[in-house]
Amino acid sequence: MLFIILSGFFVACMLLPAGKYIKERLSYLLSLLPLSLFIYFASYIPQIMNGNVLLESTEWIPSLGVNASFRLDGLSLLFCLLITGIGFLVFLYSASYLKGHKYLDRFYAYLCLFMAAMLGMVLSDNILLLFVFWELTSITSFFLIGFNNDSKESRKSALTALSITGLGGFFLMAGLIIISHITGTYSVQELLGSHEIKNNALYPLVLIFIFIGAFTKSAQFPFHFWLPGAMKAPTPVSAYLHSATMVKAGIFLLARFSPILGGTTEWSYSLMGIGAFTMLYAAVHSLFRTDLKAMLAYSTISALGVMVFLIGIGTEVAFIALATFVVVHALYKAALFLITGIIDHETGTRDITKLAGLKKVLLPVYIAGVLAALSSAGLPFTFGFIGKDLIYEATLNTASSIAIYLTILAVATNLCLVAAGFMAGIKPFTGRLPEEFSSIRLPHIAIWLPPLFLGLSGFVLGCFPAVIGDALISPVVNSIAGSSVQFHLKIWHGFNTVLILSMATLALGSIVYYVNKPSAGKLSFITNYQNVSPQYFYTWLAKKFYNLSEWYTSIMHNGFLRSYILKIVVFAQLLFIYELVRGGPIYLDYSKLSPISVYEGATVLFLIAGLFITLTTSSRLTAVIGTSVTGYAICLLFLYFSAPDLAITQFTIDTLTVVLFVLVLFNLPPFIKFPGVNKPIIIRDIAVSLSFGLIMAVVAIKVLQVPTSIESSNFYGTYAYTLAKGKNVVNVILVDFRGLDTMFEIVVLAIAAIGVYSLLKLRLKSSEKE
C-alpha cells in the first residue's frame, strides 16, 4: 500500500525530466495513473464490505513512534475511490482544458503530488503521518491555486488559502500531540479502543484545536473566505480540490475522530452550531453571486456546513446521510464545476447575467448540467434525492426539543442550494442564445464526457442505491459509528414527513430560482457588508503582522555589517556577564603562570601596533596591512605555544585574506568618514569594544581557574595512532575522528565559492543586457 500511495510522488518526479514529451499528446496517458489506482482500490470493496479493516505498517521513525502505517477501512476506502475516480476524470479533462499550456507538465506534477498526498492522508493510521500528508495537501494546493502565477490576484488567493489552512494545520498538530500525550500512542487503531481522552481535563482544548484544523480546511465559518478566493485556480483544480477532495479533508478528519472524540455534548453542539451557521450563511450568499464559480464556491461551503452539521448530530442515520451526501455532493459539484469550466473556456465569461441559450451549441454539456442540477436539487430517481431524504431523516430523529429547528435550518439551506444548482447547471443553457456565442462549436469529447459521466452516474446511483449503499456507504458508517449497522438505501421511503419536506424544498427552491435573478446590483449589495466579515478582520490582522515584521526587519536586519556586529557583540557580552556573575568569584593564581618571554612581549607589541594603525589610518590599504600584521603576530603566538598546525593555517589564511582584500578594494568606496558618525556613536563603539575585550580577558582568567578536563585529549592522544595510524592528532581529528564535520565544511566552502562565482557572473550577464 505504501508503494500505491507513493506512486503519485514517483510520477510527479518522473514528470520533471520527461515533462516535455507529456506536453504534446501523451498527457491523456497520465490519467491512467488515477484510473489504475481506482481499480486497485475498487478491488478491495468485497473485503471491506465483509467488515475487514486492512492494516499495513512500515517502520519509518520508530524511535519517535512515527511509522508509515496505513489503514484501509470503509471511511478511507470511500475517500480513496472519490479521490482517484474524480481524479481520473479531472486528469482527462485537464488534458484538453489546458491543452498547449506552457506549464502543462508542471500542472500534472502538482496534481499527482496532490492526489498522492490526499491518498496518504485518508489512509494514514498514524496521526502524525496523517498530519504530514495533511500539510502536503495544503502545500500542493497552494501551487495549484496559484498556478496562473503571472496574475497577482491568483498569487494572493493562493497565499490566503495557504496561510489559513497552514494556520489550521498548526492547531491540528497541537491537538494531535496533546492526544498522543494523553493516550501515549499515535496509532488510530489504538486510539479507537481508548476512552481516556474524553475524561481528560485537556479534552476541551483538544476539541478546539482539532476543530480549528478541520474548519480551516473545510472552509467553515469564520474561516470560509479562502475558498471563494481559491476559485482563481484553473477550473479543473477547483473541481478536484474545492469540491470533491481537499475541502472534504476536514470532514474526513472529523469523521475519523468521531469515534475517538465524539459523542459528548461539547462535540455535538459546537459542530451542529458551526455547521448550521455555515450552511445557511453560505447558501444565502450563493444566491447573490453573479460569477458561476463564486456561486459554486459558496454552495460548496454550504454543503460542507451540512456535512459538519451531520457529524455533529452523530446518530446512525446522520452518518448514513453524511456518507451518502459526500458521494452525492462530490458527483454533482465536480460535474457543475467542470461544466462551468467548459462554458468559461468556450465563451470567455462566467458571468451568469450574460450567459444564456448555450443549449443550442453545447448540447451534451447541457444534458450533463441538467443531470447534475437535478441531483443537486434532489429530484426523485437521482442520488441527490436519497441524500436529501437522509438529511431530513437525520434532523427529524434528533431529540424532540431541537428536531424542529434543525429541520427548518436544513430545509432553508437546501432550498437555497436547489436554486443555486439550477442557476449553475441550467440557467446558462436556457433562454435565447446571444449573437456573440453563436459561433461556438462543441469542444473535444474528452472535455465534455467527464461531466456527462458524473451527471449520469448520479442518476444511475439514484435508481440503484442499494448497490452503493451496501458496497460503500454501510462500511463507512460502520467505521464512523464504530459498530456494525445494518441498513439498505432505498429509492422509496413511502409517503411520510420526509417526502413532504423533500418535495416542499424542491418546490420552494424552484420558486426561488425563478424569482431570484442575480444581478450586479445585488452583488454590490452583499459586498457592502465586507467590512463586518471575517475576511476583513483577517486582512487587517495580516496587515498589522506585515507592519510588525517590517519594523522588526528594519531594526534588526538593516543591511549594515557594523550594525550586525554591534548587536552580536553586545548580546554575547550580556551572555558572558550573566555566566560570569553566576559563576562566583574570580581570582588569578600568579604562581601558576609561566613567565613572559622577550619574544612573546615583542610579538604582542607588534600586534598592538598593527591594531593601532588599523584604527587610525585614513587609507583602506593601510588598514588591511594593519590587520594582517595583527594576524601574523597571532600566528607567531600560536607557534610559541606549540600549535604549529594552527600557525601554518593562520599564516596562509592571513596571506590570502590580504590578497582578497586588495582585489576587492578596487570596488569599495573611498575610506572616508561614514555619514552620520558623530562623537556619541564613536564613544559608544569604543565602550562596546573595550568592554568586550575586558570581558574576554576575564573569561580567559576564569578558564584558567576551572580545572580543565583532559579526558578528550587523552582519548585522542591514545587512539590517534592505534586506531587511525596518525601521529598528528590535529589532522587525525580532522580527517578521521571528526571526518564527517570536515566533509560538511568542505561542502560549505564549495557552496560559498559557487555563490561568489554565480553572483558575479549573473550580475555581469544582466548588466551586459543593458
Added chain:
Amino acid sequence: MRSILLQAASRYLLPILLIFSIFLLLRGHYYPGGGFVGGLVAAIAFVLHSFAFGTTATMQILKYKPLSLIPIGLGIAALSMFVPLLFGLPVMTGLWYEESIPVIGMVGTALFFDIGVYLVVVGVVLTILFTISLNTH
C-alpha cells in the same frame, strides 16, 4: 606594470610551492600539515603567479576552470567515505594499506579524504579570487 623580479621569482616559486604543498599534504598525518593547509599553499602559489603574469595567464596554465576542482575534490572525499561499505564496514572506517610506500608513506582512505579536502580548498580559493579579479577590473 609587471615586475620582472616578481616574474622571475614566481616562475621558480610556482613549482617549488606546489611541491611544498603536496609535501604538507602527505606529511599531514604524522607532522604539522594536512590537506587544508596544503591546499591553501597551492592556492597561494597560483595567486603569486597571477600577480606576476596576470590572472588570464594563470588560468591558461591551469587549463581547466578552478571551479571544476571542487566537484572532483568533493567526489574523492565522498568516495573515500563510502569505500569501507564495500568491505562491509561502517561508513568512514579508516582503511589502510599494510605496506608503507616509499616517499608517500602510509596509504589509506584518510589520505584520499585529505586529497579531496586539498582539491576543494584549491578550487574554492582560486574560484573566489580569480572570479573577483577577472570580473571586477
